[in-house]
């Protein structure tokens with residue numbers, strides 16, 4: 481979302497992008513850009529190399545293509561290696577490391593790849609190690625950070641080169657559901673400080689970065705749609721809206737979750753009113769997957785009321801199949817106080 485990018489860019493040290501499209505949006509704003517993600521096409525590698533964007537290499541094959549393209553244009557490429565770590569982030573909603581993965585290079589092959597990049601004359605920027613996502617347990621995050629920094633030290637020693645930069649990933653979750661608690665940042669900070677104090681000598685001049693993903697914006701977003709029909713089936717009330725999973729796939733429970741649970745939801749036209757009925761809020765798509773709230777307690781809803789789904793600031797429109805069934809796209813509006 482370009483407006484959000486413009487608002488947030490001055491507040492962060494850099495931006496990690498996952499396509500040439502995102503890179504083009506980030507370039508006017510960011511001091512530092514890295515480009516991660518599997519399956520970068522040659523044209524994307526070329527655009528990144530020409531813009532001096534750091535490429536987080538996802539495989540040896542990608543490294544070979546990046547070196548060839550850089551050579552073709554006579555540019556020294558800025559290359560980091562994404563490591564498929566030997567561990568994953570416990571309790572995370574989505575596991576990104578540990579075992580066979582399409583992301584990164586298996587840790588044991590990384591030193592050889594780093595040596596090859598250095599001897600090919602590339603600027604070797606460092607490591608990208610992203611072990612998981614949506615974790616609320618501060619102990620688990622701290623343990624993963626410690627493992628990540630230890631792994632970066634071992635790989636750097638084996639490669640015989642100091643990384644300028646180590647991206648230790650993120651994985652800080654946000655509390656979507658009842659009984660979930662925000663990450664205890666003080667604990668993470670205390671443990672990370674201790675781990676950094678004890679880090680391997682080879683990392684003493686390394687800059688460390690975290691990529692915070694949904695943590696920065698997820699809680700700030702509210703998705704609004706309007707009730708267009710109210711109906712009863714087998715005694716169950718259905719509130720049918722003009723929105724749905726084509727706008728908010730994550731809230732429908734079909735993105736990154738195994739068990740569907742309701743995002744916090746309200747009748748925004750009747751804020752403050754007590755719940756009076758149990759209703760199921762659905763979208764306008766012809767699929768039972770298109771559910772925004774399953775049997776939620778709400779004030780009595782009327783056609784025309786606005787439904788608000790909270791925690792909708794990440795994985796919203798950009799992560800939803802907006803062309804499915806040809807309904808209008810959602811408007812995305814930045815409310816910048």
Ligand SMILES: Cc1ncc(COP(=O)(O)O)c(C=O)c1O
Pocket residue numbers: 496516574576610613614650651652691692693694695794
């Ligand atoms: C490399 C990388 N960075 C950042 C993210 C964003 O993570 P989240 O929004 O879950 O914190 C992901 C998500 O999978 C990722 O793979």
